[in-house]
Amino acid sequence: MTVTVIRHKRRKRAAFFVTPDGIELRIPARLPNRIVETILTEHAGWIEDRLAALPKRDVLPADRLLLHGETFPLVKSNTETRFRFDSENFHCPATWDESSLRKAYEAWLRERALTYVIERSPHYERQLGVKAERIRIGHQKTRWGSCSSTGTISINVRLMLAPQDVMDYVIAHEWVHLVHFDHSKAFWSKLASVYPNVAGAMAWLKQHGHTLQIKKTN
Structure with a gap:
């Protein structure tokens, strides 16, 4: 580094x-x-x-991929034609190199991330009385999420590798910004009212956030 x-x-x-x-x-x-x-x-x-x-990164085995804080086997097969997940294993063609795998893995995570955020957002919108104008999935280096002044919320695709409750924290954090566009005491108070374990999620990201990398390592 x-x-x-x-x-x-x-x-x-x-x-x-x-x-x-x-x-x-x-x-x-x-x-x-x-x-x-x-x-x-x-x-x-x-x-x-x-x-x-800086914490040392955990090395993800070459034959496993990460999803929601858990690792799952990666099965390569000559009969497989695409990247997929069957709830127990990831699958991809045996002929794919690391670059092809990484691109397919990220594309799959982005699609799943958008679905996840869309499904979770009503939970916070009902409590906060607000609604995002647009939801997008990014791949930022230093930010887990953002909320624009126009109501566009961006969530980092790498959060799909973290435990679901940690991803929920970031989602809640950004939706609260639709109410308080700052980090004032009122913001943190409102966030705690919709997501009780703020300190725990922040501590997890501080300790493990650097390990959330969308790539296969040998």
Whole structure:
């Protein structure tokens, strides 16, 4: 894991972000390289400490895939023509390489994630008296969900790998933003009223969130 420097046209100042893949330094697009090098040098100790503190990723066996916090066997067969899940095993063609498998796995997770969120959202909408304008499934590096000012809610597809109650926490979190578009005391109070185990879900994501990666590892 290393420091990745990312230039943004709209960013006005440099800032570090800790991600599952390491550390990102996000900077204004025209910031001179000499200043970037100075920033990295001045923060070298901090960077080293943060990288060392990142939890080690659990290695998912090559013959298993993750869903809702559980691993299931991956069965490759010469007679299989597509990627599918039968509630006990994942299946795919024996001829697929890792790239083909990853793409099919993510596409399947995205489809299932959208269905899951759509089915869970009425539970929170009834309690909150609000409704999302649009629901989308993303694949963000650093955010588990987001709510726009226009009422579009985005949920990270990687949450399909977490236990369902953790995914429900993020869904509840974003729906509460339709009521309180901030992280004020009123927001946290309202969230606790619709999802009681906020602290537990947040702790789980802090400890295990880095392991939620949609790829097969050997």
